[in-house]
Amino acid sequence: MIVEAILPVARERLITLGDRASLVDAARLLRDVEVDIVVVRKADETLAGVITKTDVVRQISHCQGASCMAAASAVMTKAVVYCRPNDLLSDVWSRMKERHLKNVPILDPGSRPIGVLNARDALEALLGELEYQEVLLRDYVMCVGYH
Numbered sequence: 001m002i003v004e005a006i007l008p009v010a011r012e013r014l015i016t017l018g019d020r021a022s023l024v025d026a027a028r029l030l031r032d033v034e035v036d037i038v039v040v041r042k043a044d045e046t047l048a049g050v051i052t053k054t055d056v057v058r059q060i061s062h063c064q065g066a067s068c069m070a071a072a073s074a075v076m077t078k079a080v081v082y083c084r085p086n087d088l089l090s091d092v093w094s095r096m097k098e099r100h101l102k103n104v105p106i107l108d109p110g111s112r113p114i115g116v117l118n119a120r121d122a123l124e125a126l127l128g129e130l131e132y133q134e135v136l137l138r139d140y141v142m143c144v145g146y147h
Contacts, residue, residue: 001088001129002086002087003083003085003092005125006122006125007114007115009121010106013103013116013117013121014039015035015038016041017038018072019040019042020073022072023074026038026055026075030056036053037052037102038051038072039105040073046111047082048073048076049077051077058075081104082104082106083106083107084109090126092104092122101119103116103117104117
């Protein structure tokens with residue numbers, strides 16, 4: 001199974017913000033319970049980085065004066081693990097598990113964000129595929145459909 005199979009769900013999770021926006025703007029987007037990650041994009045719409053709730057808390061915990069109004073680009077994670085629609089979902093899941101990531105941006109060929117792959121969605125899709133394969137194997141062994 002490839003990432004593209006769950007792209008409709010991933011598109012719904014995509015929340016973006018321009019790299020010139022403030023950290024306060026990012027915090028407003030992240031206050032929603034369902035939002036775990038904000039994808040920061042450059043002026044040309046390509047990926048610049050990501051901001052998580054942890055990034056916001058880390059910055060605010062030691063902010064003083066003007067640093068409380070920092071730009072999103074000053075706080076974001078720039079070395080982002082991402083995937084493409086044609087990547088194998090199992091490979092992406094392995095990278096997510098290895099790095100303890102809950103969300104990974106999905107980028108188009110032009111490096112523009114088109115979705116956010118959530119670990120729960122990936123796992124559900126992979127388990128559904130395994131269950132389907134198990135049913136096919138059981139039917140084959142039991143000769144279901146053969147006369």
